[in-house]
Amino acid sequence: MSILRLSGVTREAGPLVILDAIDVAIAVGDRIGLVGPNGAGKTTLLRIAAGLDEPDRGHVTRKRGLTLGMLAQEAHLDERFMAAQDLRTAVRHGAAHLERMAEELATLEAAGRVTEPHYAELQHAFEVHGGYTLDQRVDATLSGLGFSPNDIVRPPAALSGGEQTRAALARLVIADPDLLLLDEPTNHLDLGALEWLEEHLRRRAGSLVVASHDRAFLDATVTRVWELRDRRLTLFRGDYTAYHRQREERDALAVRSADSHQQQVARERELVQTYRSHRKITKMHEHEARLERLEAQAVEAPKARRRLRLPGTALAGGGPSRSGEIVVRADELVIGYLGAPGNGAEPEAGAVAGPVVVARAPFLAARRGERIGIVGPNGAGKTTLLRTIAGEMPPLDGGVSFGSGVQIGYLAQLRAAAIPGATVLDALIELIPVTPGQGRAYLARFLFRGDDVLKEVRLLSGGERSRLELALLGITPSNLMLLDEPTNHLDVGAREAIEAFLAESPATILVVSHDRRFLETICERLWVVDASLVAPFDG
Template structure:
């Protein structure tokens, strides 16, 4: 696919112009840029869902493109499993034809022309069916659904029973199963928990074709892409490497541009000074005209204004006592359903605790109980001395006054903060210009949640409970929030699916799993390594809160240099199991092809079987080499663990 001198407007606003981009078969690219620069619009153009105002877009004939929007998709009329299988309609049609041909071959006379024709057709269809891994459709669908967080009980549910976020997961599952030549994903991690994000990250790392994605998850970008394309200053700018490398290169480019701008300004000032000094002297007329022409030929360098970096600090609250909250043998049931059982832990002043666990494990239930919005079924929760809790819910916008204007409302709760500072803060959360005078009731749910979070920042309590505070935030707003919480002297318990946010912020991780809470010191990366190092006996321990003792720092660093990421280890183990199942199938296919070569049907058929046999032998050699490599890596990592 190729963009040439492309341009696009949104109303009167020019998003980008003279944009050229050759998109290759192995594209692994992040599309970045400030809000409103046209990232989602460009993705729609590439997907064929929007048109250019200038320039042209050319694509290879017959290439397949898969596009996932941010939201708005709704599927109905089939079960989850059937909906995902529908992407293989052509293969399933082949499968039905193979079944029909098998019946015919059993009934027809082996010497008849009809039998020969049916056998030839069966061989042709079977070859194509096997080449597309048609005999493993159910397992392929199951693997993707499992990776994206669907339980086996979900497989037979009707699609219309799933909420909006799960609908987007279904759409993503279908795209991953289709494996188009180019995947276009607009915020694919928005509706995924950490486990599903980690799985998608690993999936994209091994995706055999190309993809372009937009994401506000910095860790996800660092782990998946090898190129960054930024929409900046109404043009496309290309950077090699992941997001972290892009940030460094961007700073370097900015410095080079500013140096070139300064040099050009000196040149222009020198020329203008000469022209002004000698304009009136007839003896210098020729030199003056030469300088004027030189000045006119200069292409002026422009430096667009950078978004102003906002550094916002919480007004620091009065300190609480040392113990902020203590849970003792806490349990929570909804009717017959047991969500939490015998949970005990203590949170101390200054802790920044990340609650992690699969969707439905009970994270939001636990944080509502800690906030006092949900009663415990058994046990006790005791708030410490002088601890004052403030809770930010996923639907926090519901408690706002819809008639209040945004700037008036936030000024009322933060009378000591100037309007200029408040407007700067609101700008970080994507409210600029006249937006700050809007009544809260006219904002969308996502906009009101963003505002509710900004509102908490200006007047916080000393114990914050934040449920998904990074939802609906771009990278800039996340950085503001992260910096503010990192400098906050109070105590924070938060739920987030943003790996970078957790890694930078958390001092402890509480894993909610199987009705219990396991407590780990450190951030999310520390949690992963320690979880990998648990013995089976420790994993099975029914204690409500299992405190994993801190390893010496030196030993911990040694483990980090030796051990592979546990998610990567699990992926290698799953791939090894697949290769071990695939090798016998390929060997059986080789034996069948060799046998077929001994029976002459036609020269064309013999050539086809010989070509297929060569391909199968190459596949066998590749799988054998991969099996040996995986065995060595898995054994090495298992021994280290």
């Protein structure tokens, strides 16, 4: 039974068609992954399904009484949430219906009406809907999504943007609507929170539609896939791996069919010319009719998708030099801040300014050509470790040393950092003196083509910003690459391009990532940051 149906849904932005005659339905218990390249219209489709936007043509039908919740990529929290005294209270408000029932039960009890049938019915409904376990579920959800006991007593307004998005997700988990729409829910989750969310979504009885580029997450949570491609929606059965296999098979079959069709057309044209030259008019007309029928079929191969093509050599010329055997080494390293972390928060009353230790690393070493993943919970110190190795932060104690001939390339996680230059092309030319033609040719490898290079940097999407950061990283040669969440905001095609590039690169790579498929493909071993300690882990 369908709980939501889209019929002929079309959405346009000026002359651009984003969604074209989408016909699809969601049934009770469906767990659907929504995939497609950046800019394909996934967020637009979710917003139309949620009723936040209206289609230009077509209509959306929802089951009477359907409860629906949506998590946007960046949370836009309502006033009630932000006005709550603490995070726990704000998340608990997700179960507002249970809170109203509890208030009514308390009112009936205060009035001595506990023997009335209405009280018994209300109490039964409260119990069935989990009212008596609400507080335990709130605490378990906050803990599962990576909030510490100190976090849950903070007011929501004091949270960072990523923390607010996680808090919005926690509130949706507690609300438990009939249909849950999630737009890139894994962006701000560490590995522990990812696994908790996967388990929750698998056990959940309600319907789910999740747009995500996290392949491992989709494999763990969905049983059907909707692919948004060239403005149309195609349905597949199975998880992401099954979808990918089916898509490759369909594309290969379509290419073979198109090739065969073109060969038949060419053959019929050849026969028409042959019979015309031999003045065999009857045969000529027979093959002209066949040719007309074949051309009317218009069998087309799937359009080649724009793919990220990372250059093998730096824009400044040449590849990196060969480094020493030991590329980077840390001995008795202590990482942290010389003062309070620069998060904009006011220091607590009575707090003493001084070094803030984040983690200790007794011994770390990376050999030439090793690819090492840096993993651990949010806030454990992964970025601090990478910034210390990059020289952006001084060590509090101990030291970091480098082998001979090391050339560092550093991709920071903070995509909001200022990039010089008003446009994408300006940002490149500001860092290296190249002609506009050379700059355009280089940026085309990162999918900035034509007028894309004239886009203002401040208006770039998250995926476009990540691609620009990668382009700027490749300007100069590097044999030690420090990458902090390099796949953030990138679609699957771009992630696979980065994986292929890094797998073939001779550089030593230290990478912070929560993308498990990326880590499994690239990394040979790990540095684990947890409980204020950094330790190597082989395997």
